[in-house]
Amino acid sequence: MLPNFAYVRARTVEEALEHLGGEDTRVHAGGTDLLGCLRDRVFAADKVVSLRDVEGLTGIRRAADGGLVLGGLTTLAEVSRSSEVRGLYPGLAQAASAVASPQLRNQGTLAGNLCQRPRCWYFRGEFHCAKKGGAQCYAVGGQNRYHAVLGGGPCYIVHPSDTAPMLLALDAAVRIVGRAGERAIKLAEFFVLPEVELARENVLAPGEIVTEILLPPAPGLYSSYRKVRERGAWDFALASVALALRSIGGRVTQASVVLGGVAPAPWRAEAVERAIVGTTVDEKTARDAAAAAVEGAEPLEWNAYKLPLIRGIVEESLRRFHDYQPS
Amino acid sequence: MIPLTLRVNGRERRVLVEPRQSLLRVLRDELGLTGAKEGCHRGECGSCTVLMDGVPLYACMTLAPEAEGREITTVEGLLDGEALGPVQDAFAEHDAFQCGFCTSGQIVAVEGLLRANPQPSLEEIRTGVSGNLCRCGAYPNIFRAAGRAAELRAGRGGDS
């Protein structure tokens, strides 16, 4: 049962921004994460501003530079079905179709998937944890099977999004609008670690919304998304890896490798990238690169399994790329 | 409280709701349509699945005001008078349920799947009902029933 709140339906972005002034005013896109957070009292809402009737926030179109522009309110189902996404960025279609369940993909939006709050049970539950202003991160000494092995501290959430690692690997940007105006920033600057910003997972200021996701052109791009979860649907990643590679004659010229489900933000595995650029990613390279993926990892009591898991999916994904041999 | 006009199973229904009320609670408490079940009210079981403009969604994760102006179809809306629709027939024929509590949601999910994809493969069927838990574990029969429903629907000429 949700607490009570006022509800307004904005007709334009400007109107939505007008409403989004108050501290506990919440924006409703697909609503799937919002309603969950309100039910669990993760945060309060005195007013919910629905973007349902705002035009121009959905749909997928070609950008002038040959890339794609995805409306922030495009549903995950639309992203995964889109022939353009599948053709140009198959990894993004894979990531979008790996989210939650069919119904939630029909309702949840791409921007919402990037901005969703973490699933840490201490954060969602009745625990006054550090992220909610409390004194401690309960995951450190508690049930931390699903928590961060990289980039943690002082909070050990993992970023829950499937599309975020893929979009980061694709070097996507987001268009953000707020009362102060509009800006486009790369996803690399969008997500923040708890050591920088404990209460939030990204740089969105209160009252700002993500209106578009901008994908750069994709010529010669290979992309893939691989997710491991405990059950086949309705489950967040134990670990995932997004690859975006360019190659000439099978030799990697440009690589972006991003891990999901293992750090408080999508985690760029630069050591893997370094290990494969300039190579044809043969078996040994793949194995060595995979080993490098967990460099610096600091598992907690119950999540050391994530290390072999990360190595396993990185190696598997790299070998799949090798076998695919883009022309 | 705000007034809403909802279009449910082809009928216009006027209700007065609090904005926080889910579509599910309005369907059940205000409109007396109890086919969609409340298993969790958290978007985690699928027993409240309804079609909104033909697409399966969780009614529990939909604020009632968000449903305004949309065409809402519940399991009751799949009946043709008293007669079962093709997906319902297939579920009965293949014993695709035990306790039956998740069944409305399963049936609506399959209906939504078949509207988008009239000839799904087994894997597409499994994915199509992967947002609907069945604790009794009738899944193998649900898969068979969905396949049979595709045949029945084709035989009866498409949308039901």
Added chain:
Amino acid sequence: MKAADYYLDGPAPETPEPRQRQDRWGETRVVGRPLPRVDAYERVSGSAVYPSDVQLPGMLHAAILRSPHPHARVKRVETSRAEAMPGVRAVITHQTPGADIAWYTDREGATVGHLFEAHCRFEGEAVAAVAAESPYQARDALEAIEVEYEVLPFTSDYETALEPRAPAVRDGGNRASEPGVYERGDLAAGFNAAEVVVEETFRTPCELHTPLEPHGCVARWDGNRLTVWESTQGVYPVQSRVAQVLGLPLANVRVIGHYVGGGFGSKLRPGKYTVIAALLARQTGRPVRLFLSREETLLCAGNRPANRMRLKVGAKRDGTLTAIEFHGLGSGGAYSGSGTGILDWQVRDLYRCDNVRCTTENVYIHAGAQRPMRAPGHPQCSWALEQVMDELADRLELDPVELRLRNLASVSQGRGGIPYTSNGFRECLEEGARTFGWLAARSRARSEDDLARGVGMAGGLWIAGAGGPPSTAIVKYFADGSVNLNLGASDIGTGTKTVMAMVVAEELGVPLDRIQIEHADTATTQFATASGGSKTVPTDAPAVRAAALDCHNQLLDMAAEELAVAPSELKLDGDHVVAVGDPEKRVALREVSDFRRRQVVVGIGYRGPNPEGKATCPFAAQFCEVEVNRRTGEVRVLRFLGAHDSGRVMNRATYDNQVYGGIVMGIGLGLTERRVLDTGQTGKMCNLSWHDYKIPTALDVPADVTSLPIETEDVECNTVGAKGLGEPVTIPTAAAIANAVYNATGIRVWEAPLNATRLAELLAEREA
């Protein structure tokens, strides 16, 4: 817990002998066929009214405020702000007159806790309740109740609950009962005689039932009469408990449970919610609906206790078992339910072994109470026993099926050596293996690919499944040849109504669509025990058969008078009665004058006693094939086969469905499910949602599941020859998966659930 506790609460009425001899069925016309359910229309159309669908004029909505702490004392409850909120009609606490009701009892029956207990011994203990005009207002009001708690130290890890520093759950410490000890033969001699010994420690997680319909009810008073629509597996246990705690005659408590959205053992009895709803309804003079939230059902509506099991088995080179030693530990929570009830039964009973010692230790922890969950104790025991058997087979270089065949028990050793009424375990193993293609699949070389395939199997038996008295059924045969079948049992989704109607159809030749069923209503049907423990068909089907035969005989008696032929010379032929020797001598039932005058024939049937000195058990063997990703430890179940000896198949469709369902639930135990408590810090439950408590989805179970009925003829168990099915189908599943994973990877996982969160590391360790 004793097996009997599973289905009976308190004394049962004496049962008369059945009125007539009932020959065993030969060829059946209706029974056994895969017929659609008689209530399929209601269940697929959305028109079935589940208790949570009941809406009454003026109905209020209630909610319960629960302790957020695993151990705390309520020092103060302030309800005035909640009472003043819009729509709120009642707020009750332990201070409310009439709400101070004794609830928990110890083994001796002494009160050890109340409906609203000021000393909260688990997270989720009821502290207060409200009734309001809308469910939202009720929840708002809960948040306005101020409670001051004295938070106390807690014990939530059952494995350390007996350590001296562990805070005591109850006066007298955390040992909930004297250790259970079972012993036969000479254990030391047995191990001395062993040539191979396998010893391991196993763990199974705390599982939650999570039926799709939450627990709860709607309660309404008419004067001093109470009607409760409850989501329950048995209306009579609800009636008796509610009547007892409210001090009402049974006749004044009507409980109706026509449909129930799953229970799996968690709805065998009423909950506090039932009584709280009744109290709120009485106080407000309005009907009250009280259904738990999903989070509440996860927190405090029962569980299958976690278990730690140490198992040591000795065998000779030829595979003969010489000794088994078992130690089990578990907790039923903070109150009286056991954490180790019938945990060791299969060790005692499944395989032939002369020297056996089982000990069980049952402890208290500050957590919600267990409730029986589908085959209590058995899947856990199977996880240990069947993995040890697999390991033993490996070390002896014997086929796992062969090892089991070499250790078949001819009698029920756990019951002192009495015979079974039937035992199809050998056939389950042999025919299951044959149909599965076991030998061919086993002999396939282990692949060295990333994806490794393996096959595994496990056997099992269920302690109960015999059913037994009491059960009373009434069949009314109307003047037009249609029938009303009246029985008290609930249909929890197993197809009870359909099977019982088929029994009537078998005996009276009435088509199913002319049989109306009245059931699960304490005001209008006969006493029945709750539907659980795999006993509904073997308990109630014989009673229904007897009632139908009673009708049948009365009809023949009347026709005999009309035709002037002895009743023994007559038979029922559709809506006619015909002389066996002379088909010309026939009369339509509607023309039988006595029947026309009476308009109805009422047949009454009782469940007769079970045979003395014999045991009736269902047996099982399951086989599966899995695929394991060697890099990640991801496990995919590719196919399953369940070979089950549950005696006669009553309806092949609902039978197969039970087999599928049991396997699906077993996959949950094997691969995905575990309750997580924040043991070291707060003792609170972490995974209070279906997102985090992971039951299998459609993508976690194979489409390729085969049900292979092993239809042993059991002429002794009861008059229909059926044994229980609902529990055995989930007993061997998880162990079969673990054995298949071993076959694929060479790695044994002793702790369930088995998935990438364990296997990834084990695979990497071996790699290194």
